[in-house]
Amino acid sequence: MRFGEIASALVPHCTEMDLKIGMWDGIENYEIGDRSRLEYLIEEVLGEMVSEQILRYNEERDLWVLSLGDNRQNLPKIINWVAALGGQLPQHLLLEMSRDEIVRTKKANA
Numbered sequence: 001m002r003f004g005e006i007a008s009a010l011v012p013h014c015t016e017m018d019l020k021i022g023m024w025d026g027i028e029n030y031e032i033g034d035r036s037r038l039e040y041l042i043e044e045v046l047g048e049m050v051s052e053q054i055l056r057y058n059e060e061r062d063l064w065v066l067s068l069g070d071n072r073q074n075l076p077k078i079i080n081w082v083a084a085l086g087g088q089l090p091q092h093l094l095l096e097m098s099r100d101e102i103v104r105t106k107k108a109n110a
Contacts, residue, residue: 001063001064001065001090002062002063002064003042003046003062003064006042006046006064007038007039007042009085010038010042011038014038017037018036018037018038018041019036019037019038020036020037021034021035021036046064049064053067053069053074054066054067054069054074054077054078055067065092066078066090066092066093068093068096068097068100072097072100075097078093
């Protein structure tokens, strides 16, 4: 998902003040620049999600990509988010889960 797609999905849930550029006090020792409070908060959350290995950033394509994690540890969180936002699981996660299941089945039958 691209940064703009994330922001677009959240805009309907924001107050007008969250969307105005430079109209908030910012955070101590942090430069506001030409970003809205929403953009700042998205950057913070994405950074936390990368550090928790829920997301990875693909610089080549400028995409944030969900990750299942070791032993699908992130799957419950991802399902909760998707359900809360009324979305659907991304195709790459569904494919990854299918491949994992095929590998498990082959190992069990071997």
